[in-house]
Amino acid sequence: MANIPSLGRTMVEPTRNSAGPLDDLEQWDDHLRRRYPQPADAPPSAAAKQAHEFRDYRAEARPQVKEFYRQHHRHQTVDFVRAKRDEYLSPLSGTATGQMAGPRAPRRRMGVWEALEYLNTLVDDSDPDTSLAQIEHCLQTSEAIRRDGHPRWFILTGLIHDLGKILCLYGEPQWAVVGDTFPVGCNWSEAIVFPEFLQENPDRNVPEYQTARGIYEPGCGLDRVLMTWGHDEYLYHVVREHLPPEALYMIRYHSFYPAHRDGAYAHLMNDDDRRYFRWVNVFNRYDLYTKSAERPDVKALQPYYQELVAEFFPPALDW
Numbered sequence: 001m002a003n004i005p006s007l008g009r010t011m012v013e014p015t016r017n018s019a020g021p022l023d024d025l026e027q028w029d030d031h032l033r034r035r036y037p038q039p040a041d042a043p044p045s046a047a048a049k050q051a052h053e054f055r056d057y058r059a060e061a062r063p064q065v066k067e068f069y070r071q072h073h074r075h076q077t078v079d080f081v082r083a084k085r086d087e088y089l090s091p092l093s094g095t096a097t098g099q100m101a102g103p104r105a106p107r108r109r110m111g112v113w114e115a116l117e118y119l120n121t122l123v124d125d126s127d128p129d130t131s132l133a134q135i136e137h138c139l140q141t142s143e144a145i146r147r148d149g150h151p152r153w154f155i156l157t158g159l160i161h162d163l164g165k166i167l168c169l170y171g172e173p174q175w176a177v178v179g180d181t182f183p184v185g186c187n188w189s190e191a192i193v194f195p196e197f198l199q200e201n202p203d204r205n206v207p208e209y210q211t212a213r214g215i216y217e218p219g220c221g222l223d224r225v226l227m228t229w230g231h232d233e234y235l236y237h238v239v240r241e242h243l244p245p246e247a248l249y250m251i252r253y254h255s256f257y258p259a260h261r262d263g264a265y266a267h268l269m270n271d272d273d274r275r276y277f278r279w280v281n282v283f284n285r286y287d288l289y290t291k292s293a294e295r296p297d298v299k300a301l302q303p304y305y306q307e308l309v310a311e312f313f314p315p316a317l318d319w
């Protein structure tokens, strides 16, 4: 097994997290775990909903998290999303609302494993011991999926689902990388976290966006809906040629909490969305609840995952 890159000791210089307000991207994931505590002894769907309803996440959220959502909700507009799609996506990457994205000049060409290493160079300013935080979350997620005997494409999805966070290394602000996702160009659902911060979003003044359907046809399908820009949508476009639709739904909508936790935006979904969305819920439990103090043995796991990556992906992709 020649040329296996060693994680955590890349040739790339570590890059500090982009400017706040979060101390690091993990702070958003930690907030999600507090907002949706792990249900105990109950069917997944019912228990998660109950636990969520009885918690006051607003009171518990740290000031940085609130400030993060304030910025996210203020800046994620139709114009911003269209600009980011133009900047990052190729013309073949989808035609949401009939708008073709402009040409994309890939910033890097690299393999999936290399992208994991690259993401790992995003280190946490506040904690010198978390230089492997990103890869550990990826591996803890994928290993839990593997332990439960799920198909190989599902295990691989667990490994790669957050690779879109390399957007931070391209200089994107945190609010354009992480955060709950939701459609722009139509009414905001009340299920969106910290809805009060949407008051500052300039889309509020566009009459066309103020109805439930907004700029979309009812039942048009989420593929034609412009979602807030972040790591989910970006990664979907990078890997969309190589994974089955269930995996692509998990990747593209894993932060779409208003829909997969609260059933919002059902009026924009089509049959494909309804069919595949249940996989997002299955995946979400692994994403949120597999964080543990036990650190995965990256070196020992590497050969298995390199083989798995090679089964589905070519040696290099455009990022």
Ligand SMILES: [Fe+2]
Residues within 6 Å of the ligand: 161, 162, 231, 254, 255
């Ligand atoms: Fe994520």
Ligand SMILES: [Fe+2]
Residues within 6 Å of the ligand: 137, 161, 162, 287
């Ligand atoms: Fe994740």
